[in-house]
Amino acid sequence: MSAKPPVALTSSLSFQLGALGTTVADRFAARIAPLGLEPKHAGLLALLANGRARSQAEAAAIMGVAPSLLVNFADGLEDLNALTRRRDPADRRRQVLALTEEGTRLLQACNRIADGIDADLTADLAPADTAALRRALPKMTGFPEPADD
Amino acid sequence: MSAKPPVALTSSLSFQLGALGTTVADRFAARIAPLGLEPKHAGLLALLANGRARSQAEAAAIMGVAPSLLVNFADGLEDLNALTRRRDPADRRRQVLALTEEGTRLLQACNRIADGIDADLTADLAPADTAALRRALPKMTGFPEPADD
DNA sequence: TATTGTTATACTCTATAACTATA
DNA sequence: TATAGTTATAGAGTATAACAATA
Numbered sequence: 318m319s320a321k322p323p324v325a326l327t328s329s330l331s332f333q334l335g336a337l338g339t340t341v342a343d344r345f346a347a348r349i350a351p352l353g354l355e356p357k358h359a360g361l362l363a364l365l366a367n368g369r370a371r372s373q374a375e376a377a378a379i380m381g382v383a384p385s386l387l388v389n390f391a392d393g394l395e396d397l398n399a400l401t402r403r404r405d406p407a408d409r410r411r412q413v414l415a416l417t418e419e420g421t422r423l424l425q426a427c428n429r430i431a432d433g434i435d436a437d438l439t440a441d442l443a444p445a446d447t448a449a450l451r452r453a454l455p456k457m458t459g460f461p462e463p464a465d466d
Numbered sequence: 467m468s469a470k471p472p473v474a475l476t477s478s479l480s481f482q483l484g485a486l487g488t489t490v491a492d493r494f495a496a497r498i499a500p501l502g503l504e505p506k507h508a509g510l511l512a513l514l515a516n517g518r519a520r521s522q523a524e525a526a527a528i529m530g531v532a533p534s535l536l537v538n539f540a541d542g543l544e545d546l547n548a549l550t551r552r553r554d555p556a557d558r559r560r561q562v563l564a565l566t567e568e569g570t571r572l573l574q575a576c577n578r579i580a581d582g583i584d585a586d587l588t589a590d591l592a593p594a595d596t597a598a599l600r601r602a603l604p605k606m607t608g609f610p611e612p613a614d615d
Numbered sequence: 616t617a618t619t620g621t622t623a624t625a626c627t628c629t630a631t632a633a634c635t636a637t638a
Numbered sequence: 639t640a641t642a643g644t645t646a647t648a649g650a651g652t653a654t655a656a657c658a659a660t661a
Binding site for chain 2: 325326327328329330331332333334335336337338339340341342344345356359360362363367424427428431432434435438439441442443445446447449450451452453454455456457458460
Binding site: 616617618619620621622623624625626627628629630631632633634635636637638 | 639640641643644645647650652653654656657658659660661
């Protein structure tokens with residue numbers, strides 16, 4: 318008999334979440350690439366849209382990346398006319414980032430792409446399990462935070 | 467009014483799974499590092515333990531990495547005395563990998579670490595939601611496959 | 616000629632360290 | 639002196655290409 322399965326590792330939530338996260342991130346990256354975007358670009362767009370970050374330093378802190386990296390992301394989005402940079406008059410060291418209409422359009426396109434992937438992922442799931450997933454994930458990630466607007 | 471939330475992206479399963487996957491993978495990596503292991507090492511150990519891969523080429527194909535990379539992983543595990551390499555007498559091109567007792571011990575340590583992270587992740591979840599998660603994830607990742615032994 | 620494993624090389628991504636300007 | 643942003647450099651991780659042995 319095989320009372321205890323020899324390998325529990327691949328059955329653990331940790332392992333499966335890690336693997337699934339990579340897969341999903343790769344798929345998302347592939348589908349937004351034609352828009353000229355990378356995942357971090359989309360994250361920055363979302364951050365600006367919900368007003369949780371206004372300067373580059375704030376965005377870098379929330380996204381957990383080095384400020385020097387955020388320069389590149391902002392550069393890319395600026396090249397796409399997705400955002401504007403303007404110096405904060407009150408503190409001219411700060412670059413205040415603001416979404417443009419094009420930036421909003423790009424973000425909405427990202428939303429649709431994410432929704433499409435969500436639909437694929439949950440296609441084989443019982444509706445109740447999908448609902449449980451939507452309840453559980455925010456508790457595990459810690460976002461989106463309740464504050465909305 | 468804000469009938470439609472301005473940013474659905476961070477609420478999508480895709481985004482949350484991507485972010486959570488990175489977090490969990492990082493945490494797992496940090497906790498197995500003292501054992502001298504990286505996540506890919508653990509994956510290879512699991513693959514060998516459940517008998518789904520015997521040669522390096524097979525393991526590389528299943529893990530989705532280049533054969534040249536698998537050499538490094540196998541080297542690392544060999545240095546830890548976690549596996550043995552021996553040429554297949556029937557086809558001397560093939561290196562047949564086999565877990566040692568030490569490899570089994572290391573894999574069990576990884577299992578315990580993964581279980582610990584699982585417990586942390588699900589601490590704030592309703593038991594029913596945790597159960598739903600355990601049902602749903604294998605359907606989304608495609609593994610572990612039903613065949614067991 | 617094709618395949619397995621290996622080694623060597625190149626490339627991408629990210630992190631770190633200077634530098635400028637403002638405070 | 640400290641901070642925001644920027645630029646330049648270096649390191650880690652991965653992929654690609656060339657090689658040796660065997661089929």
